[in-house]
Amino acid sequence: MEESPPTSLSFQGSQRVKLIRDYTFMYSELDISVPGTLEITFPRIGYLVLYVMSGDTFVQRFLNYHQSPSLLNRFYINGLFSEGSLAIQQSGTGGGYAVKVHPVIGYHLLKVPLSELTNRQLLLSEVLDREGRLLRELEADLLLHPFDNAFFQQFFEKILPDKSTYRNDPIYHAVNTIIEQRGRVAVAELSQEYCMSERTLRRQFLLKVGLSPQAYAKIWQLQHVMELLMGNPQDSLEEIAYDAGYYDVAHLSRDFRNKVSFTPSQLDQHRNGLNEHYLTVPSSFK
Structure with a gap:
């Protein structure tokens, strides 16, 4: 059939x-x-x-x-x-x-x-x-x-x-630091930069972001991996792992399977215009 x-x-x-x-x-x-x-x-x-x-x-x-x-x-x-x-x-x-x-x-x-x-x-x-x-x-x-x-x-x-409510909020700026650094930031550095303990930082992230700082940073690190995979198909997975801050391909692949639900090599199978738009479009309000 x-x-x-x-x-x-x-x-x-x-x-x-x-x-x-x-x-x-x-x-x-x-x-x-x-x-x-x-x-x-x-x-x-x-x-x-x-x-x-x-x-x-x-x-x-x-x-x-x-x-x-x-x-x-x-x-x-x-x-x-x-x-x-x-x-x-x-x-x-x-x-x-x-x-x-x-x-x-x-x-x-x-x-x-x-x-x-x-x-x-x-x-x-x-x-x-x-x-x-x-x-x-x-x-x-x-x-x-x-x-x-x-x-x-x-x-x-x-x-x-009112914009002052979030512009005066240190967690707003901590989130922006994670975004700008593509998730390659240590929680200890964030807590020190924004003058709070790691425990307070975690509590504030759960309140105002919904996830811990570590979990939120991992989202951005993996999104960077996907952007590299889509934008640089000629690069090896070893090069992409290095550019995204991973020690080796094994760590990248494990994170990808656990947090994205498929392997890096399967990304092309899941790509279409709608989810590519979702990943890459800069729509926002500010």
Whole structure:
């Protein structure tokens, strides 16, 4: 019996910019079409993800991390993922928007411990307190372009924290140090630089990031490995391991299997336009 060809994904992603209050929203506009049903792997990243999807036929469900479905026309926020890659099942045709959110900005926006969001996607309206009811009312009449909608703009203007709240937060800057150094930073150095004990640093990271400093740094080190693998296919795994700060290929491969859920050599099998966009696009608000 002849095997049927694998389902293919039609994806287009573009960058958009919107000024809301004193924030610059850099967000992704997504168009997705899946003939049949497709499972997509999303390697972990060091940002929360705020997103909304619409479409008459589009269906999306997490296959791990609580196996929760994503309702259409609803804003979700994903916490950081502590284990392997995120697996999502998609079918149908839809469009939507996604924004990467710095975890410490997310903490000051949501005003909840980010450990409560770890390994989960949550409806934004359920995380917010008084503003949640307003968001549910807006979602009931959601247009395809929420960032161009005056009512949604007013909603975001209302919930965005004053920038001084996170700019004066040492954990915000500690996170930025990890990002800038691609995870190649020691916790002892971070605690010394930001004038706190390692125990306090860990407690503050669990509160405002959702993971320990070590676990968060590992996300960025492995993302750097994936960027090197995708951008430098001519390089050997030994060269990539060295560039990413690993002692040898064995350590890199073990981390990759444990934290990404497949081996470095299998990365090409899991690549498609959607997860490459997810990994590399600089969408964020700040």
